[in-house]
Amino acid sequence: MKDKENKKSHSIFCENKLWGNNKNSLWLASTIQLYRNIEKYKFPAKLTADRRKQIVSLVSNELLGSSHLDKPTLLKAEELSTVEKEFLVEHFLTTHSFQETGIGEAFILEEKGDFMATFNLRNHIHFELIDTNGDLESAWKKAIDMETALGKAVNYSYSPKFGFLTADPGQCGTALIATAYLQLSGLIHTEVIDDKLDELADDSLMVTGIQGSPTEIIGDVLAVQNNYTLGVNEESIVTSLRSFITKILVEERASRSKIKADENPQIKDKISRAYAILIHSYQIEAVEALNAISLLKLGIDLEWIKGISIEQLNLLFFNCRRAHLLCQFKEKIPQEEILHKRAEFIHNTLKGVELGF
8 A cells, every 4th residue: 555655745735836925024814714514414524425425526526617716626635645634734724633534525725825625524615715915805705706606506504593504503604714813023022912912802803822722822923813603794704803903913013113113132132042043953843943933023024134034934934834844855854853854944044144233
């Protein structure tokens, strides 16, 4: 039996088409997720493998021919390696694990890397669109256009009282989750982030770390998403999220301006230490690398780091995670060498970078 871990990845993996052009220093990305189920079918957990395959065939045929998608590709879960599944989790910033997916479950990916549909995980269909331009409204519109087009070919499970029906009752209604990923290094490292979040608190929104934990903040990234899908409409969800983003980014920019004007010695020290860790480590864990890279991004904004761009650091932020990192090497990397290879990759990326104070 062929070892899937040693097979060559599908060409759609290891591409940097999305993250390689990300110029955003604060608003890293946003995602629009829609959950849908097909009328007259049980939820995936109650379906046989044959029924799940039937749904994949039905829906994928429609999406693969959709004018809303650019060169879509169908990938069956049982044919993907664990690293490829991990790559999808990293790329789409999802908190779901795909490692247990198998027969009767599948993915459709757009060549540009900004769209993924998953089939038969908790729900029959999960649309996810990712945007790196800060254009939340356009991303939402594109997701709705695709969902509406598919809805002409299949009937969604819908209740006049509860809206779109999902495997998780708490996600019924619009079944829309909109999330913004904000890199708020200034507020976090001046230790005023909690106060600002309290000031701007909105019961319709929740704030977590990038992996979904409300207490573990990695890479100075906060994920802000709607708390409710039932009893609200899509417009109000997107409007509330946009309003919060606008306000918190004003606070973050003000924080950075003050740090620069004061030449804050504590922040200078943190940036210097982050630079030293990234430049001189022989081995480095992913979380440590992400935390240090975020401080380098802050340093660029403050004009205290020279020799690299925000785009390059945004790309490094994604490429230093395990599945993305493995794509950077032609040879197979043993697990015990990954920490060193990550450090080596970071060293090569940061050649020519220097402190500017």
